[in-house]
Amino acid sequence: MTGPVLSVRNIEKSFGGIRAVRGVSFDVRKGEVLGLIGPNGSGKSTLFNCILGQLLPDAGEVSVNGRPVSGLRASHLNRLGVGRTFQQLSVFPKMTVLDNIILAGQEHHGTMLSRLFGAPDAGLTQEAERMIAFFRLNHLRDELAGSLSYGQQKLVDAAMAFMAGPSLVLLDEPAGGVNLTMLSHFKDRLAAYNAEHGTTFVVIEHNMEFVMSLCTRIIVLAEGAIIAEGTPEEIRSNPTVIDAYLGG
Amino acid sequence: MRVPWRLLAVLLLLAAAILIPLGQKNYLIYVLTSWLIFSIAAMGLNLTLGYAGQISLAQASFMAIGAYTTALMTLAGWHWLVALPIGLVLCFVVGLVLGYPALRVKGHFLAFVTLAFNTLVFLLLRNEEWLTGGTYGLSGMPRPDLGLFSTDKQLSFYYFTLGVAVIAALAMWGIVRSPWGRAFKALRENPVRAESLGVDTRRVTLLAFAIGSAYGGLAGALVTPLVQFIEPGSFGLAHSLRVLLMVVVGGAGSFFGPFIGAAVVILLPEVLRFTEGYYLIIYSGLVIVMLVFVPSGLIGIWGRLRDRFRPQRQMRGDMPEGARLP
Numbered sequence: 387m388t389g390p391v392l393s394v395r396n397i398e399k400s401f402g403g404i405r406a407v408r409g410v411s412f413d414v415r416k417g418e419v420l421g422l423i424g425p426n427g428s429g430k431s432t433l434f435n436c437i438l439g440q441l442l443p444d445a446g447e448v449s450v451n452g453r454p455v456s457g458l459r460a461s462h463l464n465r466l467g468v469g470r471t472f473q474q475l476s477v478f479p480k481m482t483v484l485d486n487i488i489l490a491g492q493e494h495h496g497t498m499l500s501r502l503f504g505a506p507d508a509g510l511t512q513e514a515e516r517m518i519a520f521f522r523l524n525h526l527r528d529e530l531a532g533s534l535s536y537g538q539q540k541l542v543d544a545a546m547a548f549m550a551g552p553s554l555v556l557l558d559e560p561a562g563g564v565n566l567t568m569l570s571h572f573k574d575r576l577a578a579y580n581a582e583h584g585t586t587f588v589v590i591e592h593n594m595e596f597v598m599s600l601c602t603r604i605i606v607l608a609e610g611a612i613i614a615e616g617t618p619e620e621i622r623s624n625p626t627v628i629d630a631y632l633g634g
Numbered sequence: 635m636r637v638p639w640r641l642l643a644v645l646l647l648l649a650a651a652i653l654i655p656l657g658q659k660n661y662l663i664y665v666l667t668s669w670l671i672f673s674i675a676a677m678g679l680n681l682t683l684g685y686a687g688q689i690s691l692a693q694a695s696f697m698a699i700g701a702y703t704t705a706l707m708t709l710a711g712w713h714w715l716v717a718l719p720i721g722l723v724l725c726f727v728v729g730l731v732l733g734y735p736a737l738r739v740k741g742h743f744l745a746f747v748t749l750a751f752n753t754l755v756f757l758l759l760r761n762e763e764w765l766t767g768g769t770y771g772l773s774g775m776p777r778p779d780l781g782l783f784s785t786d787k788q789l790s791f792y793y794f795t796l797g798v799a800v801i802a803a804l805a806m807w808g809i810v811r812s813p814w815g816r817a818f819k820a821l822r823e824n825p826v827r828a829e830s831l832g833v834d835t836r837r838v839t840l841l842a843f844a845i846g847s848a849y850g851g852l853a854g855a856l857v858t859p860l861v862q863f864i865e866p867g868s869f870g871l872a873h874s875l876r877v878l879l880m881v882v883v884g885g886a887g888s889f890f891g892p893f894i895g896a897a898v899v900i901l902l903p904e905v906l907r908f909t910e911g912y913y914l915i916i917y918s919g920l921v922i923v924m925l926v927f928v929p930s931g932l933i934g935i936w937g938r939l940r941d942r943f944r945p946q947r948q949m950r951g952d953m954p955e956g957a958r959l960p
Contacts, residue, residue: 438830464832476827478820480887489820492813493832501813508813546831 421601479532676892678849684886686842687822698869700854729847771865885931
């Protein structure tokens with residue numbers, strides 16, 4: 387049996403006198419869709435940033451596919467197979483949808499010199515078009531990403547995160563601000579990608595219906611510590627979680 | 635069949651650039667050569683600022699490094715074609731070093747760092763008389779002798795400069811269309827997202843400075859044989875601001891912007907000379923009007939006209955069908 391794709395061990399992070407994350411540990415196995423939920427201020431985003439190298443934890447270690455990654459730059463982490471989406475819109479507005487997607491893959495192909503003297507698209511147009519078709523954005527291929535609606539930009543953002551064929555993708559509030567029809571489409575695409583490629587997801591989300599229907603396992607954080615862990619059904623009926631977060 | 639309008643327009647402009655100086659006086663040919671040289675310098679700054687989003691107020695100092703390197707070497711008997719690559723490599727390396735502060739500071743802080751660098755180079759050129767001739771400068775540099783094609787005459791030097799400008803423009807076209815160009819734009823638009831997609835934003839920032847600086851050096855290397863006299867005052871802060879103005883007026887981040895901007899900054903004052911003592915006042919007023927009404931630069935006027943007469947489909951707004959689900 388292979389080891390976990392993501393291993394988080396005893397992560398601690400404080401800001402001044404506030405302990406934002408308190409000794410959090412968990413593993414995520416290949417193909418799992420892990421949801422990280424909890425009330426505002428529970429430490430989800432801080433933990434996310436510690437995993438992604440944007441914050442250096444005070445203690446503990448993060449490993450991806452068995453390799454310690456704490457302190458690595460985001461670009462290095464991405465080249466090790468970690469993709470991510472952002473809570474805020476994070477497309478390149480003055481580039482076309484196609485160029486956004488190609489950019490997301492080009493740094494994984496060839497060398498610096500081949501990227502200067504080789505094909506302008508780094509040989510990625512077909513692959514990018516497949517990704518665009520997967521998210522059903524074909525009609526927007528040549529539009530500037532900044533001219534798309536909010537939900538469409540979220541889809542482009544997700545397509546970028548998947549373009550390099552990552553083994554692990556961290557999704558930061560993917561459902562935030564997306565209308566219901568689009569949300570259902572988005573969830574369908576994420577589930578399809580997970581099923582087809584066996585990619586591991588870690589999702590931070592406040593939309594409980596989205597989390598419960600997409601995730602295979604859920605971790606609940608409160609005041610920087612894990613208060614519950616289990617399948618969506620177990621979490622839904624857990625009295626501690628109901629009391630601290632879900633409510634009656 | 636689709637008509638390649640852009641290619642046709644470029645070929646027409648190139649034909650105009652070849653034909654216009656024929657039969658003209660030396661002064662007009664000199665002004666047109668200056669336009670080409672400053673277009674090259676502005677192309678470099680356009681890469682650093684327009685494409686990669688890194689402000690620099692030091693382009694004139696790289697023109698100085700290119701100009702003094704070729705001047706000193708050609709005066710020592712080296713051919714201009716040997717001096718040129720050395721000047722370019724020097725500018726590339728110094729540009730790379732100047733890029734390091736951009737990894738730590740942004741915006742107006744970076745502008746001040748580059749401004750200080752421009753002042754430093756100016757002071758070095760003025761004070762190190764043993765090498766640069768100080769305020770008296772250097773004179774008597776020969777024009778490049780290309781065997782069958784002599785550049786001694788103003789018109790032949792103009793065509794030589796035009797050839798160099800075309801090669802520089804083609805190289806720039808290749809850069810901005812390549813994955814490097816995409817990475818430069820990503821750095822400008824969203825560096826955090828670019829980094830998360832594997833773009834090494836530190837390397838891209840340094841390259842944007844280094845390549846832009848090498849273009850400044852190329853322009854400087856052409857100034858030397860054009861005027862055959864250089865002194866530190868020709869490469870002060872005011873000249874860096876002039877190159878910046880060219881990029882902004884033409885349209886930062888647009889490939890043709892630097893040519894248009896350099897035309898406005900170099901040629902417009904000449905066109906307005908008939909107003910005698912008022913020409914600089916009118917010129918300044920026109921530049922202010924342009925920046926207020928066309929902040930995206932003169933190239934932006936084309937975009938506005940196109941949008942007016944051939945509006946794009948509207949993709950934004952409330953779209954209940956979301957991404958047009960099948």
